[in-house]
Amino acid sequence: MHVSIFLKTSLPQVSCCTTCCKQYHCPICPKLKSFPLPKFDQHMAVHVKNAVDFQDMFICRCNLPCRDPGHFHCPLCDRTVIRRMDMESHLKLCSAQCLPASNEQIPSPHQPSVVSPTSSSKDAPVPVVASPSTAASPVSPPPSPKAALASIASSFSLTSSPPQDTSTQVTPEPQHSKTPKAQYKQVKCPVCSLTLYQKNFQKHMKRKHTEGKEITAQDHLKSVCVDATNGISAVKRNKHGSSVPIHVQSKTWGHVHKVQCELEECRQYHLLAVRSGLASKHCEHIRSLQYCTDTAQEECLKEETLTAMVQQNILEEAKKVACLKRQSQAQASHVPLCVQVNLQDTQGRFSFLFMNQGCTITVASAD
Known part of the structure; x- marks a missing residue:
């Protein structure tokens, strides 16, 4: 009989490992690591719980290299089946094929043998008469699966206990069993x-x-309004730690209303909410704007400062021309080009957000 199949009345003998460790290895799960005794009992109880109940034996799932995936071994033939439902169907067919042969060879104990009148007395078998005590005692039915499972799970700790030294007898301490999940x-x-x-x-x-x-007055993302005309604000991306601020627009006045977040994941969240009929659902960045009370001041770029930066090789001449051109475009559109934003908890740290017509170009941080 295969190692993954055992009778309900007899338990598999598993001993403590003496080669690589002092714990217990599962006999049908070679890829798993070793377990201490309480964990090993739980692991084997799971094997018994998921086993196929067939007559007076349990057929556990085998993970040995006799086949690549986990499988079940048929106790009546040499076939292996992967799925549990297929194994139950196979056992019905296989047991039905083996049943007629077994009935011809082994007579039923309840039917007494009958002597033919034509046969001779020498060849006639001697009828066996059961004693009153044997005939009166009923045949004990096989144990139920639940009772067998409980008895096997409770007695694994007895059969798989480590070998003890016979020279010195030590009274074992009572093991406190864990509370079952049902309790x-x-x-x-x-x-x-x-x-x-x-x-x-x-x-x-x-x-x-x-x-x-949840966004509340005490717990929300810090934000600063950088463009009051278009309703654009710089909002801290995360609540904790240092993070680069992102742009959020919440314009609910005029002919065109725009409520949007710079992050793509927030846009997808809002589109999903709209398709679900929840158009008022917004991300935490937009919801934090209701507690925004600060407005950033615009910083004008001076040509003398840019020229000094070019002389010190901090800025290229082409960048200087581009900055002056963008400042002219921002002034013509009545939007700020460069504002100072402070969203950090520590003093002295600030961020500059360069903007052009309400769109972010780059972000720089400095101490």
Whole structure:
């Protein structure tokens, strides 16, 4: 019989490893690492729970290299089956084929042998009469799968205990068994009426019933208005740590209204909300603008400063001409070209956002 198949009444003998470690290796999972005794009992109990229940034996899934994927071995033939449902169907067919041959060879114990009147007395078999005590005692039915599973899971720790030294007898300390999962406290979700364990309730509420990040007056992303005409603001990308600010536009006046975020992921989030009928849903950057109270001051570029930067090889002559041209275009469009933005928690650190007609060109940070 294969190592992955064992009777419900007899348990597989697993001993402690003495070559590489002092723990226990699963006999049908060679790729897994070794386990201590409590973890090993749980692992084997899972094998028994997922095994195929056939007559008086359990057929566990085998992960040995006799076949690439995990599979089941048929105890009646040499075939291996991968899927559990296919294995159950195969056992029905295979047992039906083996049943007639077994019935011809082994007579039923409940049917007494009958002597033919034409046969001679020498060749006639002697009828066996059961004693009253044997006839009266009923045949004990095979144990149920649940009872066998409980007995096997509870007695794995007895059969797989490490070898003890017989010279000195030490009284073993009682092992405190872990509380089974069925005894854990269960709660019911007030939103979706799902019954789950109490230890998983907070994760369930956070993953399934939390609509984005909460934005409040005390907890929101810092922002500064950089263009009051077009409703463009610089918003901190993340709440924690240093991050480059992003542009968010929230213009709800005039003939054309625009409410958009610079990040592509925020745009996709808003498009999904619109297709779902929730057009008022916005990302946390746009929702943080309702607590924006600061307005950045425009910094004008002076030609003398740019000339000094060219002389010190900090800036090229072509860049100087481009900056002066962009400043002229910004003044003609009545939008700021360069503003000072301070979104950091520490004093003395600031960022310059260069803008042209409300569009970001580059971002530079300095101390």
